[in-house]
Amino acid sequence: MPGKTGGTALVTGASAGIGLEVATVLAERGFDLALVARREEALSALAGRLAAAHDCRVAVYPRDLLEDGAPEELAATLARDGIEIDWLVNNAGVTDVGSFHELPLDRQLMLIRLNVNVLTELTHRFVGGMVDRGHGRILNVASLSSFQPVPSLAVYAASKAFVLSFSESLSEELRGTGVHVTALCPGLTRTDMVEQAKHADGPLRMAPDFLIGDTRDVAAQGVEACLAGRVVVVPGALNRLQASSVGLYPRWLVRTLGGFMSRRG
Numbered sequence: 034m035p036g037k038t039g040g041t042a043l044v045t046g047a048s049a050g051i052g053l054e055v056a057t058v059l060a061e062r063g064f065d066l067a068l069v070a071r072r073e074e075a076l077s078a079l080a081g082r083l084a085a086a087h088d089c090r091v092a093v094y095p096r097d098l099l100e101d102g103a104p105e106e107l108a109a110t111l112a113r114d115g116i117e118i119d120w121l122v123n124n125a126g127v128t129d130v131g132s133f134h135e136l137p138l139d140r141q142l143m144l145i146r147l148n149v150n151v152l153t154e155l156t157h158r159f160v161g162g163m164v165d166r167g168h169g170r171i172l173n174v175a176s177l178s179s180f181q182p183v184p185s186l187a188v189y190a191a192s193k194a195f196v197l198s199f200s201e202s203l204s205e206e207l208r209g210t211g212v213h214v215t216a217l218c219p220g221l222t223r224t225d226m227v228e229q230a231k232h233a234d235g236p237l238r239m240a241p242d243f244l245i246g247d248t249r250d251v252a253a254q255g256v257e258a259c260l261a262g263r264v265v266v267v268p269g270a271l272n273r274l275q276a277s278s279v280g281l282y283p284r285w286l287v288r289t290l291g292g293f294m295s296r297r298g
């Protein structure tokens with residue numbers, strides 16, 4: 034196991050997928066954990082496994098983060114439980130594939146609330162304490178789609194562009210405070226979210242298996258980058274190539290290609 038680190042990490046969306054693996058990697062690195070998601074059974078099972086395997090403390094906070102006041106209530110409950118957050122992992126997120134004008138509006142607005150508003154509010158509620166204590170890490174899960182428009186994932190891609198921009202700005206604002214912010218930008222990763230998206234109309238239907246990354250690799254690279262104080266991490270060589278080359282092409286070409294892929298899907 035790599036060197037032990039320590040402190041307490043709050044991981045949202047820890048009941049499955051990338052969040053579950055981030056929690057696991059952090060437990061291996063010696064962190065205590067506070068885990069959030071809606072599915073209490075999945076959270077409790079993970080907590081039991083991690084506490085037994087890594088001798089760490091794991092508290093579960095089953096919550097729907099979309100309920101009114103949930104982020105505020107979560108922060109208050111953690112404070113009441115005497116849990117100081119050294120790492121915040123803003124991972125909980127949803128996607129919705131399809132034509133914007135055909136998808137239900139309430140689902141699109143809910144996506145923005147979870148991917149953008151909840152992430153922003155949780156960051157605000159915990160970053161002040163980190164700055165006061167002179168140390169902290171915030172790992173925001175963005176996406177490869179943060180770098181470009183993605184027809185059929187229009188609102189999702191826009192929400193993830195927000196996460197990348199917000200994380201980069203914040204990392205500069207916080208320079209010298211001891212608090213570091215990292216945007217983890219995975220490409221397609223094998224989780225429930227992608228399995229569902231692959232069965233919907235849109236560009237993901239055509240995604241070949243070799244392009245779909247491993248959840249554990251993505252989580253490990255995110256945690257390592259955050260520990261190292263890196264601001265942006267894109268797991269996978271092909272994904273890094275895509276992220277860095279998007280800016281070299283005219284925007285009209287990038288969005289036209291995206292539209293073509295989306296119509297083919």
Ligand SMILES: NC(=O)c1ccc[n+]([C@@H]2O[C@H](COP(=O)([O-])OP(=O)(O)OC[C@H]3O[C@@H](n4cnc5c(N)ncnc54)[C@H](OP(=O)(O)O)[C@@H]3O)[C@@H](O)[C@H]2O)c1
Nearest residue numbers: 046048049050051070071072098125126176221222224226
């Ligand atoms: N998979 C990919 O290809 C991919 C690529 C780039 C970025 N990402 C990003 O990675 C993050 C994790 O995605 P994933 O693929 O691991 O998805 P996932 O397997 O569907 O997991 C999503 C997690 O978010 C939680 N969640 C969803 N709605 C919630 C709510 N209202 N309140 C609290 N928790 C909620 C879910 O738990 P409950 O259902 O128990 O609430 C689950 O733990 C997301 O931000 C996603 O946008 C994923």
